[in-house]
Amino acid sequence: MAPRPMKRTVFTALVLALAMLATACGSGDDVTGPTADEGSCDVADLNLVTPGKLTVATGEPAYPPWVGTTDGEGFDDPASKLGYEAALVYELAAQMGFTDADVVWTRVGFDEAIAPGTKPWDFNLQQYSITEAREQVVDFSAPYYTTRQALVVFEGSPFAAPSSMADLKDAALGAQVGTTSLDFIEDVIKPSKEAAVYNDNAAAKAAMTAGQIDGIIVDLPTAYYITAVEIEGSVIAAQFETEAADPDNYGLLFAEGNSLVPCVNTALAALRDSGKLDELEQTYLTQGGSIPTISG
Amino acid sequence: MREPSSIDNVGGGPGLLGPPPAPGRREEGTRAALIAFASTIIFTIVALWVILASPNWPKIQQQFFDWGHFVEAFPAILKGFWLDIKMFLGAEVIILILSLIIAMIRSLRGPAFFPIRALAVVFIDIIRGVPVILLILLMGFGIPALQLPGVPKSALFWGLTALILSYSAYTAEVYRAGIESVHESQRMSARSLGLTQGQALRYVLVPQAIRNVVPALLNGFVSLQKDVALVLVLGIREAVRAADIYAAKTFNYTGYIAATLLFLIVSIPVARFTDWYTERDRRRKQSVTA
Numbered sequence: 001m002a003p004r005p006m007k008r009t010v011f012t013a014l015v016l017a018l019a020m021l022a023t024a025c026g027s028g029d030d031v032t033g034p035t036a037d038e039g040s041c042d043v044a045d046l047n048l049v050t051p052g053k054l055t056v057a058t059g060e061p062a063y064p065p066w067v068g069t070t071d072g073e074g075f076d077d078p079a080s081k082l083g084y085e086a087a088l089v090y091e092l093a094a095q096m097g098f099t100d101a102d103v104v105w106t107r108v109g110f111d112e113a114i115a116p117g118t119k120p121w122d123f124n125l126q127q128y129s130i131t132e133a134r135e136q137v138v139d140f141s142a143p144y145y146t147t148r149q150a151l152v153v154f155e156g157s158p159f160a161a162p163s164s165m166a167d168l169k170d171a172a173l174g175a176q177v178g179t180t181s182l183d184f185i186e187d188v189i190k191p192s193k194e195a196a197v198y199n200d201n202a203a204a205k206a207a208m209t210a211g212q213i214d215g216i217i218v219d220l221p222t223a224y225y226i227t228a229v230e231i232e233g234s235v236i237a238a239q240f241e242t243e244a245a246d247p248d249n250y251g252l253l254f255a256e257g258n259s260l261v262p263c264v265n266t267a268l269a270a271l272r273d274s275g276k277l278d279e280l281e282q283t284y285l286t287q288g289g290s291i292p293t294i295s296g
Numbered sequence: 297m298r299e300p301s302s303i304d305n306v307g308g309g310p311g312l313l314g315p316p317p318a319p320g321r322r323e324e325g326t327r328a329a330l331i332a333f334a335s336t337i338i339f340t341i342v343a344l345w346v347i348l349a350s351p352n353w354p355k356i357q358q359q360f361f362d363w364g365h366f367v368e369a370f371p372a373i374l375k376g377f378w379l380d381i382k383m384f385l386g387a388e389v390i391i392l393i394l395s396l397i398i399a400m401i402r403s404l405r406g407p408a409f410f411p412i413r414a415l416a417v418v419f420i421d422i423i424r425g426v427p428v429i430l431l432i433l434l435m436g437f438g439i440p441a442l443q444l445p446g447v448p449k450s451a452l453f454w455g456l457t458a459l460i461l462s463y464s465a466y467t468a469e470v471y472r473a474g475i476e477s478v479h480e481s482q483r484m485s486a487r488s489l490g491l492t493q494g495q496a497l498r499y500v501l502v503p504q505a506i507r508n509v510v511p512a513l514l515n516g517f518v519s520l521q522k523d524v525a526l527v528l529v530l531g532i533r534e535a536v537r538a539a540d541i542y543a544a545k546t547f548n549y550t551g552y553i554a555a556t557l558l559f560l561i562v563s564i565p566v567a568r569f570t571d572w573y574t575e576r577d578r579r580r581k582q583s584v585t586a
Contacts, residue, residue, distance in 0.1 A: 110544065111543070111544075114543075114547040115359075115549075116352055116355045116356055116359050117352060131545070131546075133545065133546035133547065133548070134546065134547045136358075136547075136548075137358075137359060137546075137547040137548065138547060174531055177537070177540055177541055177544045178541075178544025178545065179544075182541065182545075183545070194533060196451070196531030196532070196533070197528075197531055197533055197537055197540075197541055198529075198531050199529060203437075203529065203530075203531065204531070206437040206441070207437065207451065207530070207531050209437070209441050210436075210437050210438075210440035210441040210449060210451075211440055211441070211443065211449045212440060212449055212450070212451045212530075212531065213531070
């Protein structure tokens with residue numbers, strides 16, 4: 001069939017392929033790297049991206065009250081140690097035996113964080129909700145914060161004073177992609193208009209300002225920030241407490257199989273037991289005034 | 297002498313990608329086809345081998361090519377894709393008309409037409425100079441925020457308007473190139489027959505111009521068919537956004553593959569048609585000049 005030279009070509013191709021295969025396997029071996037001693041959580045034994053340093057990723061920009069305070073202090077500057085997530089990382093680091101200077105911040109987009117492959121950070125925190133589907137691809141720490149969903153609208157909006165989910169049936173609502181807020185609209189509120197989905201909360205806010213949607217669903221701390229600082233004339237119409245949705249737990253995100261997880265969880269539990277987590281929550285995430293709660 | 301064909305021509309007459317063989321050498325054509333076939337197979341095997349043997353492949357497969365996720369994500373993506381198709385078809389019709397008008401304005405001669413000619417140039421320069429995505433964001437979020445009475449607020453409306461303006465600016469230049477490619481003597485003859493400028497454009501220049509630029513117009517077709525997805529930044533749930541939502545929810549990218557396949561199903565036939573049309577047109581012109 002094929003002329004003679006073809007056989008030689010096939011042979012060359014096979015050799016080439018094998019060579020590539022060999023290189024691929026060779027580089028693959030390093031990925032696992034040395035593992036920490038079973039049970040040891042000493043900094044020297046931890047499986048870190050940079051030995052001796054805790055490399056932490058967050059979003060860009062990182063918004064208050066998670067990074068930086070609602071007053072604008074330390075905006076988008078996690079090294080300021082201000083904001084709930086920024087402060088939490090330094091508390092965790094101290095608990096694990098790192099100094100403040102050992103904490104190295106890096107920025108990644110939402111998608112980069114979940115894409116397969118090696119990760120150039122030890123863990124990533126930007127209000128990732130822990131879900132079963134996600135846990136098949138990445139690992140999460142124990143929850144560090146549990147939030148409720150809240151509705152942000154303009155003052156004087158027909159949806160500014162809902163007394164039940166049914167009052168929101170005709171609302172045009174928006175949320176950020178990848179948040180449980182979107183699931184909350186679709187699975188719990190179920191409005192007649194399809195929820196609009198935005199790249200980030202900034203776009204959702206632009207759409208609300210443009211009058212394209214009636215309200216935004218976000219987590220309660222973010223709602224505090226949006227109404228206090230970002231959108232003039234907006235109010236939190238309601239917070240939701242419902243059995244219909246799983247509690248929204250935020251966890252630190254790790255590459256799948258990262259041996260660091262148990263050590264971080266130990267440190268997190270210690271912070272919870274000592275009341276440090278509550279203290280951070282009081283400092284950054286709780287505001288005065290009562291927000292009407294919709295349940296059911 | 298035959299000029300080298302840009303058309304996909306494999307191995308021989310009705311062939312794949314490559315120059316056609318010299319006529320009258322059938323055996324060599326068969327042999328070329330065989331070599332093309334064999335080397336394609338080998339290339340595919342080696343490529344697959346390299347991919348499948350990579351240490352991360354099982355993970356990639358799980359995150360990008362999972363049938364269960366494909367099935368689960370598909371209905372929402374298909375629904376979004378249908379919206380893409382509707383946006384594309386609606387916008388394309390308006391673009392073809394609007395851009396032709398702009399191009400004709402640009403092609404008017406004489407000092408009296410200077411103001412509208414200048415206006416056309418300014419429009420094209422400005423719109424073409426702004427990234428489409430920026431235009432969509434500016435018009436989609438910006439104009440409705442002005443709260444002008446009587447101005448629509450719909451994100452879909454403004455997103456499409458931005459796309460239509462942007463593509464019209466490009467397409468107008470395609471038309472203009474077509475109009476200018478028609479020999480000046482055509483315009484002169486038309487004018488000397490007593491046709492007005494407008495009539496000369498309408499009955500003499502434009503019909504010839506359009507025939508010259510059909511491939512370029514079809515190229516813009518393919519481009520727009522994909523770019524409609526950009527309106528997702530305004531919160532519109534078309535196919536890419538639907539895939540996005542699924543990926544963000546599950547951390548699984550199979551939905552992106554589903555969306556990719558849907559876009560390819562539409563764009564590849566258009567691309568093949570463009571090539572076929574160009575080739576047919578070329579052959580016709582040759583037979584006329586021969």
